[in-house]
Amino acid sequence: MALSREQIAQRVAQELQDGYYVNLGIGIPTLVANFIPDNINVMLQSENGLLGMGQFPSEEEIDADLINAGKQTVTMAKGASIFDSAESFAMIRGGHVDLTVLGAFEVDVNGNIASYMIPGKLIKGMGGAMDLVAGADNIIVTMTHASKHGVSKLLSNCTLPLTGKGCIKRVLTDLAFIEIKDGKFHLLERAPGVSVEDIIKLTEGELAIPVNVPEMQF
């Protein structure tokens, strides 16, 4: 079975470590916040200028001056700090954020990522995504492995305009956990009940398959 959005988030959460500063993108990455293990502390960075993002507010707590990068009303966790946008991206570009999780339309075997623009269709902008992929060393991309029509999003070459070049090393899809190195995808784990053959079928870029590909554990 392909992973649900929640299961993708749950598997990403296993990569969190105590004391991590983490930036979560919009969509599936945001869900990771729900699966932070109880025994560790992480601090969520929101690139509009908040380190230490808390949960959503109650009706009484709603504050128009306190939002996250997805423009949702939020609260501040204990120990939070506030700063301007230049400072926020100094943290990101300067490599101070320990883990960045973000979505994508396509990734390729050279670590290129396309996530912000479909020419002629969707033109909304890159927001902070280009800064995040250029600045962070430890990035996990979450995405579906293929389109609804079975077209692979893990490619030998991205077809859409790039968000970043050569900057992605790990991808978690609804089918597999994959590492990118030496110009290849490397299959690390597969979703429970998903066969290696299923993954091969939906991966257009070159895929290196070790002898043993364990199922993800939840």
Added chain:
Amino acid sequence: MAGFDKVVTSYAEAMAGLTDNMTVIAGGFGLCGIPENLINEIKHKGTKGLTLVSNNCGVDDFGLGVLLPNRQIKKIIASYVGENAEFERQMMAGELEVELTPQGTLAEKMRAGGAGIPAFFTATGFGTPVAIGKEERQFNGRHYILEESITGDFAIIKAWKADRYGNLVFRKTARNFNPLAATAGKITVVEVEEIVAVGELDPDQIHTPGIYVDRLIQGTFEKRIEQRTVRSSSVATGE
């Protein structure tokens, strides 16, 4: 206005001197911390051909979006413009020029502009459409592109509190681009919720020193919320 006293009493006075084809830098992220009354004053004045520099362009009937129906914006430099139907229509029809700029690069362009630095190298955007036509250079084996800084004829800013000298304090994430934009305007106009007497603000707590501020006005604010999300419905999920 005398000496260091920056207070003006009308929005007309606050935006006096803004003329067609000028560049205006606006603070705010989404609808959070936007100078909503200064924007409405620009709408009211009917100034046209403006180049706007702002992270976003508001929504159809609030924020910078209100400048769209009368075609007051010629060009916008922004990182994300997805929330606005009229914007999309004008962009697709070629009536509005859009320069999409990565959010961190946009912030740094303002910061550098205000700090007298004409350009800087950043890895952001290397190998992407953003790099087209820009100088590239390697430092320590990594690729960077040269980004030019931004200054504006006007900067329009929303802060929380100010003293009459224009020393500013921002509140929570309404800070965002505001302190950066404030440094990058030839004329920086700030609207605030409260103006206090000089000496009432703790100098250690001032986010933007009054040297950057030319005009200051006290206003009342709608502070519209773009995505009202509460805890009861769904547990901190989002979407």
